[in-house]
Amino acid sequence: MATDASPAEDQAAAADAAGRLPDERRNRLVDLLRRRGIMRVHDLATELAVSAITIRRDITLLAEEGVIRRVRGGATLTEPPEPASAREPAEPPGQAAASLTVGMVVPSLDYYYPDVIRGVREAAAAAGVRVVLRGATYQVADERRQLASLIDSVGVDGLLVAPTTESDEGEELVRWLQTAGVPVVLIERAAAVGPYREAMESVVSDHALGAAMAVRHLATFGHRRVGLITTITSPTTPHVRAGWRLACEELGLETDGTPQARTVDRRDPGWARALDDVLDACLASGTRALLVHSDPEAISLVERCQDRGIRVPGDLAVVTYDDEVAELCDPPLTAIRPPKTDIGRAAFALLLERLHDPGRPAHRVVVGPQLIVRHSSS
Template identity: 65%
Template sequence: MLPAERRARVVELLRRDGVVRVHELAVRLGVSAITVRRDIARLAREGVVRRVHGGATLELPATAPTSGGPGSGAVACAVVGLVVPSLVYYWPDVVRGVREAADELGLRVVLRGAGYAPDDELRQLGALVDSVGVDGLLVAPTTTGSQGAALVRWLRSAEVPVVLLERDCGDPGPGLLESVVSDHRLGTASAVRHLAELGHRRIGLCASAGSPTAPHLRRGWRRACEELGLELDGVPEASTCDHRDPDWSRQLDALLDRCRDSGTTALLVHSDPEALALVQRCQERGIAVPGALSVVTYDDEMAELCDPPLTAVRPPKAAVGRAAVALLAARLRAAGDRPVHRVVVQPELITRGSSAAPGVG
């Protein structure tokens, strides 16, 4: 049976029975539940049916969205699956942006946390598609290692539209993987330029070894230093463990020793917990911040709570969430071919008390 014939059969059954269930349709049509959900999603986008929990019903003219309203078009009433690696740090603002944009469009968001574990991410995504029957996915997946590669392959073959949050798979490859990312390289460069304008010539970097953001920070830091003619020889470029790791204190002291020995007067630190711990250790060792060492943190989740308040690069988290919903909604509305979109949003530099001219403060 051709796809068009199969969808016509779904509509025929709806006219007869009023409501159809996904699993019943799958058995009756001899196809997978995922195929049925894809058919229902397409019919819903065309305004023929209305999705209900576990199935669909015919769309009545009286319930159709009013043309021109905020939820107008095929996107209204769609269900969006949202999978993020943390519900505590960084990602709550992204989730807030997603929810704000979804509410404006009449979308329902189903949120899941996956804890930076590819197997859990895949399990959550599969459940959202197979059990919840979402119309599209917003996800910040693991993309590195063999498990990450397998997860990306799954996303590329997903039968619903996918928009990546703060992730970029690089090679376009097969499948429609759109993305919205913060321009972390530009954000890092803005911090380096700020410090250089204050008179710093040796600006180091401390980045979390396991963070997917770290490679972008390194590229942005190095390129900005080279473009500004800053010293790099001997300047620390540290890849540190998490601040909760037992080896953190040793690595932190080693980094501060390298700053002292190399004459490094400023340091860009990712992320906020590591930056706060570094400033605290500076105080314990009698290293004045910003007098002896200016510190700029990357994330701005808790930077203002430090003493002194930390100058910070703030990624546009809520804007990333809003832009991702807009991309997904546009994909759901698209009647024909639509180019793959990749959106880049600029971070903001927030100047506070932890950065000053060398020897000042």
């Protein structure tokens, strides 16, 4: 079956083919396990002078045949190893049971994801696992390059990744991840692959629930129209809009004529015009409450309100989504706070469970956000 391969994988495969035949390599792999008892993927790859992904594929094949069995981070024989006297000299204590290495690729290192990273690192430190972090740029080519490097050059045992999934390129990246040869857990993304749309392992915030919580909060102050601003580039936007719509329908709020803007973000030259258009629509429709994704856009909105003499929250109540810098605003913004640190902890735990038990069913974990009430909505 044909699969997509990175240039690094193609080079590794060519090197393997130029060397020993697969059967010969696998025989040597089994022989190493017979003499040493247990070995990690990285050590086997070094001994056999092939890529880590090649070793993982060999382990998968040999495990299916019942010759060996997978263990955390490596493999061992299904039968007892040879007596110690017949083995090669023992490795230094702890080397064979060295900690796992997990690769992590996120689209930003300075917004939203630092707390996710912190959660992963805290959980990994407690488990004695090394984490190798890479930052991407919401570009599929950059994400795939970073991921291929972690697999081929670092030899990671598993991946935690927040990939681009929406475009055709993103869908291709997800398919490539499914065949990467290491366990993968998606962070703040969900995907299904294959002809039967099988779920990939994932941990996500319930952004739709968070948006609905914001609408319900604003409705408690008597607001019958709750407007919405989301940016067109954010992968969170569809979930926020879905939750907003659900809550408006549930509460019977007015949506006809209520601003429901999909805008550029605040860094775009068109942001100032889009912002004034939204505020004009609020005044024209009598909308006195807004849910805004995300914090920088919400803070910019409040500043523009001040320029135009619109009082927050007196004339316009505002709730933001993300709670990265919401409390720095004047007034401090009521916010929906996704469970970012808990997302990181849960994603690491899911990956560790997959490494312990490769045959377990795929899990999808959904974690609820919090409403943080400050001064901009009351």
